[in-house]
Amino acid sequence: MGTGKGPFRRLVKRLTSDVEELDADDLSEHVEAVGARRACDCRSGEQVTVLGRLRSVELSPRDAVATLEAELFDGTEGVTLVWLGRRRIPGIEPGRTIKAQGRIAMRDGRKVLYNPYYELQTTT
Template identity: 30%
Template sequence: MGFKDLKKRFTSSSHDLDQARLQERFCEIDVVSICEAAPRQPVRICGEVVAIQIVPRAGSPSLEVTVGDGTAKAVAVFTGRRRIAGLQPGRGVVLEGVGGKVGNHLQLLNPAYTLLG
């Protein structure tokens, strides 16, 4: 580690360092960054699970998984699910589906997913 890297680590905020770590973690996977994903188009994004919550929708549970890749965050909604085995905060995941803009973030409804090690 050079002096410039050490100086950058001490002068950057923890948020900036975390964003850089996420971008480096997923740079080798052939995906589109979340901030570049176009709404209403098939997308393949990758990121780290940031949060998981169960939200009732039309009388049945929906699992909402927030994923971040260092550029933005997206929400994957799995209808009728309370949990997905292996999906937990900190885990890497690839999501494939058609995205839509909800508020200021990308949302994918029932996307195909691949868990990363």
């Protein structure tokens, strides 16, 4: 019982944790399994690959410069994905799991990837 990784401890955790916590744990494990970096480990200026679920997608107002912003959550922390010059991208919608690559920047204290390369992931 020293490591906390045994089947009984996992079962107890699943029975006593809330759904959001379990979902975050599952996302975090999946991130590591596909070779992506956890968002909490990414630092400004680094070239990274992150994987997570889109929590929200926002379009810029009509009179502003066209931008599409999506919040990616990987179970540890959020990263804002920003596509400049775009108002819509097919498949970029809340609840969708994607893998994104780019250089981490900071904006208002939050991690951001501008114009990331992305791959839509199939659900398993």
